Amino acid sequence: VADTLRGxxxxxxxxxxxEGWNLSADKVRALTKVxxxxxxxxxxxxxxxKAMIESLARLPVEVELASEFRYRDPxxxxxxxxxAISQSGETADTLAAFKEAKARGATALALCNVIGSAxxxxxxxxxxxxxxxxxxxxxTKAFTTQLVGLYLLAVKLGRxxxxxxxxxxxxxxxxxxxxxxxxxxVLKCEPSVKRVAREFMGAQDFLxxxxxxxxxxxxxxxxxxxEISYIHAEGYAGGEMKHGPIALIDEKMPVVIIAPxxxxxxxxxxxxxxxxxxxxxxxxxxIIDEDDTHVATLADHIIRIPAASAxxxxxxxxxxxxxxxxxxxxxxxxxxxxxxxxAKSVTV
Ligand code: F1P
Numbered sequence: 641v642a643d644t645l646r647g648x649x650x651x652x653x654x655x656x657x658x659e660g661w662n663l664s665a666d667k668v669r670a671l672t673k674v675x676x677x678x679x680x681x682x683x684x685x686x687x688x689x690k691a692m693i694e695s696l697a698r699l700p701v702e703v704e705l706a707s708e709f710r711y712r713d714p715x716x717x718x719x720x721x722x723x724a725i726s727q728s729g730e731t732a733d734t735l736a737a738f739k740e741a742k743a744r745g746a747t748a749l750a751l752c753n754v755i756g757s758a759x760x761x762x763x764x765x766x767x768x769x770x771x772x773x774x775x776x777x778x779x780t781k782a783f784t785t786q787l788v789g790l791y792l793l794a795v796k797l798g799r800x801x802x803x804x805x806x807x808x809x810x811x812x813x814x815x816x817x818x819x820x821x822x823x824x825x826v827l828k829c830e831p832s833v834k835r836v837a838r839e840f841m842g843a844q845d846f847l848x849x850x851x852x853x854x855x856x857x858x859x860x861x862x863x864x865x866x867e868i869s870y871i872h873a874e875g876y877a878g879g880e881m882k883h884g885p886i887a888l889i890d891e892k893m894p895v896v897i898i899a900p901x902x903x904x905x906x907x908x909x910x911x912x913x914x915x916x917x918x919x920x921x922x923x924x925x926x927i928i929d930e931d932d933t934h935v936a937t938l939a940d941h942i943i944r945i946p947a948a949s950a951x952x953x954x955x956x957x958x959x960x961x962x963x964x965x966x967x968x969x970x971x972x973x974x975x976x977x978x979x980x981x982x983a984k985s986v987t988v
Contacts, residue, residue, distance in 0.1 A: 654809030656796040658767055663747065668800040671721050674699050675714075675746065677706040677737040678725040679986070681779035681863060682786060686725050687856035688954045689790035695951070696804055696812070697797035709737035716744035723749045725790075727771070727782035728985035729757025738762055751789050753782055767793060776977040778867040780962050783860065784823075787955050791816060794951075815949045825946040826959045832943045833960050836925050837967035839941070840894045846873040847885055847895045847922075848961075849913055852904030853954050861896055861961030868969040868979045878906070878913045891921035896964070898927045899935050900945060902953045914938050927960055 674693055676686035683705060690701040704714070706724070710733075716722070722741035726734045729752035738759055742748040750763035753772045760766045771785035795812050798804030804812075840846070846865055850858035855877045862875035876885050878897075889895065895917045899910045914924050914935065926939035929947055936942050948956040969976045 654795075654804075654806035654813065655799055656792045656813070658765070658792075658796065661765060661796075663765065663800075665800050667747070668797060669802075670719055671699055671797075671801075672717065672719040674701040674721045674723060675716070675741060676701060676703045676723045676725060677709060677734055677741065678703075679706050679731050679734050681783050681860060682725040682727060682731075682734070684856045684860040684863070685783050685786040685790065686723075687859070688787050688853065689723070689725070689794070691853055692791050692794035692951050693797060696794040697801050698803045699797065699801070704737065706731070706737035707733040709733075710740045714740070714744075716741050716746050718745035720746040721749060722746040723751060723793075724759050724763070725751045725786055726757075726759055727753045727769075727779045727786075729754040729759040730985040730987055732987050735759055735762065749793075751786060751793070753785075776868075777979055777982045778864060778965075778976075780864070784955050784958060787958075788816065788819060791951055812951070815952060819952065819955065822946055822948055822952065822956050823959065826956050829943050829945060829960050830963055832941070833963040834967050836894075836941050836943065837964055837971055840923070840925075841968050841971040843871060843892065843894050845888065845893055846871055847888065847893060848873060848875040848898070849878045849881060849895060849910075850875075850898035850957075851878040851906045851910060853902060853950065854898040854900070854905055854957060857898050857954050857957045857961060858896070860958055861898070861964070864962055864965035865968065867982060868965050868974060868976050869972060870974065870980070871968065878910055881913055881916065886916065886920070889917055889920040889922040891923070893917075893922045894925055895922045896925045896927065896961075897935075897939070898957050898961075899932075900927065900929050900947070900953055900957060901932065903950050911935065911938065927957055 678686045686703040724738040749765045750759040769785040771782040848858035848861040859875035862873035865873040924939040925941045
């Protein structure tokens with residue numbers, strides 16, 4: 641965990657000390673809303689961050705597409721905390737939205753990977769992730785690192801607002817110290833991911849489904865596949881399947897269903913999704929817990945992942961998504977580090 645964030649960061653007695661943190665307890669208690677501003681993969685981590693902050697600090701969070709924010713008339717007040725999430729710290733739309741929120745009175749917090757980047761210069765507070773430099777254009781380790789940064793921030797806000805006891809905060813911090821081991825364990829799924837990649841490398845479309853905390857994981861799985869494999873992919877919340885994407889399902893359509901048994905994932909409903917896909921001839925690739933015996937019998941392919949606490953499950957479940965797009969892209973002969981048409985930081 642110490643390696644996750646740059647600068648001095650101390651975890652002690654249920655508290656997180658970020659270097660340069662200058663928000664008083666009074667100001668944190670007076671906050672009425674958090675607005676997360678981000679693009680692409682960073683926007684997906686914002687959706688995970690929303691669940692973390694709402695659950696631990698009991699503050700309402702809105703996750704805004706930064707590319708839309710400045711083109712409307714957003715409601716921003718001095719009691720709002722605007723969080724810009726960006727690997728590069730330079731993405732033009734995120735920077736513009738961040739400036740807009742700050743100009744309208746919000747406190748500005750940047751969660752970025754690059755010291756001295758435009759967003760860190762703009763910010764009142766910066767939390768520096770230590771995920772770089774990323775060699776590839778598509779954001780991967782930045783995503784998982786942003787999730788850890790958001791988790792730590794949620795614990796800090798929860799402590800300052802009094803919504804988390806010292807004991808509860810310490811339990812979350814202890815769970816975070818298990819992340820490196822969890823990542824080591826989840827990487828063991830690579831052989832099964834490779835088998836899936838070989839079978840579906842020629843697919844024209846993919847669908848990714850997840851509920852609750854697995855919804856942003858599904859969105860990210862689809863985005864990574866698009867970015868480096870150039871395969872059309874859609875990520876959907878499981879409950880939305882019947883509102884449209886179900887029309888796409890036929891025997892040519894692989895559907896990745898992210899189904900660890902987690903609170904808010906609605907495991908029973910996910911089983912319904914699997915049955916609906918199978919009934920239309922679609923091929924189900926299920927991401928499941930190591931000890932799952934039920935979904936394992938329903939899916940065409942399974943990828944097992946280690947059990948994780950509710951707020952860390954998205955970190956773990958994202959790894960097989962990243963590996964899948966990597967192996968599919970590699971098998972198709974694509975340059976996984978320099979995908980066509982993509983820039984590391986989108987500055988226009
Ligand atoms: C945002 C982003 C990345 C994506 C690609 C293009 O970048 O959309 O998520 O993978 O690199 O830019 P950032 O604001 O997180 O640097």
